[in-house]
Amino acid sequence: MTITTAVLITGTSSGIGRATAERLARRPDLAVYATARHVETLDDLARAGARILPLDVTDEASMRAAVDVVEAAHGAVGVLINNAGYGTYGTIEETDLDAVRTQFETNVFGLARMTQLVLPGMRAAGVGRIVNVGSMGGRLVFPVGGYYHASKYAVEALTDALRFEVAPFGVKVSLIEPGLIRTAFSAAVAGTLAKSATPSGPYAGLNASADQQMADGYGSDLLTASADAVAKVIEKAALAARPRARYLITPAAKFLVHTRQLLGSRVFDAYLRKQFRSDAAPLSLSPLKIYR
Structure with a gap:
């Protein structure tokens, strides 16, 4: 990577995106472009050395404009970090599908379109990195x-x-899979879940149980990690000579993923039936009792 390498990060107004922009902006070999729909939320990142751009990953003109600015200054985007995303929770039956479509526009189609926009420049340069923040x-x-x-x-x-x-074409791609991370994510998820059904609806007990599990899980320092812990891994994926295809983050996440593979669907469903009960007692701090 040269001193002119441009890093474009989506969704840096808070959480993992902000921590990543802060971390990478300290490096003299990178030109870091921090983006958000509302650039006034990024003033501190500008003071930290990041370059600020407005970017809404659900708006074609906004995405094109941001990529054009970076390419005009550097020839190509050197590293694209697709971080923008959020969670809308609720049961399959009751969740409003317009909200689901909006979520997919951000989490999936925005990520895909940003990738499409930067790839011609990366291919022409013969080098590039794309880091997708999943879960x-x-x-x-x-x-x-x-x-x-x-x-x-x-x-x-x-x-x-x-x-x-x-x-x-010389472009390397990595996926970041965080577990429970201490950000505003949990509060946002709990808010959408609470609104997804009426208190007397058929899934009221399940929703209440899930709300409690989220609160317990995200409230545990043992089971969570900081946003900067994820940013550190993103930095590695973006700059390592041989980045890994996947980075699964937090011990609890690794335990959950591998345990789910070992248990199979029938056993795992039985476990879930035990945990997601309207009359369930408050949960102890076990890795199998939280989710992101």
């Missing part, structure tokens, strides 16, 4: 998270196909 939720599924998990499973599939397709 351990792209490797296993918990109730009331079906639509969110579906978006992250889609990111898994897109990343696997992309990694093979662009390798001959």
Whole structure:
């Protein structure tokens, strides 16, 4: 990587994206472009050395404009970090499909379109990196998270196909799979879940149980990691000579993913039936009792 390498990061107003921009902006060999829909949220990143751009990954003109700015200054985007995303939770029956479509526009189609826009420049340069921020939720599924998990499973599939397709052009692709990370994500998810059904609806007990599990899991320092811990891994994926295809982050996430593979669907469903009960006692801090 040369001193002119441009790094374009989506979704840097908070959480993992912000921590990544802060970390990479310290490096003298990178020109870091931090983006968000509302650039006024990025003033501190500008002071830290990042270059600020408006970018909405659900808006074609906004995406094109951001990529054009970077390419005009550097010739090509050297590293694209597709971080923008959020979670809409609720049961399959009750969740509003317009909200699901909006989630897919951000988590899947925005990621795909940003990738399409930067690839011609990367191919012409003969080098490039694309780092997609997915989730351990792209490797296993918990109730009331079906639509969110579906978006992250889609990111898994897109990343696997992309990694093979662009390798001959010198472009390397990695997938980041965080577990529970201490950000505003949990509060946002709990809010959408609470609104997904009426208190007297058929899934009220399940929703309440899931809310409690999220609160317990995200409230545990033992089971969570900081946003900077993820940013450190993203830095490695973006700059290592031989980046890995996948980076599964946090011990709890690794335990959950590998345990789910070992248990199989029938045993895992039996476990879930025990845990997601309206009369369930408060959960102890076990890795199998949290999700992202």
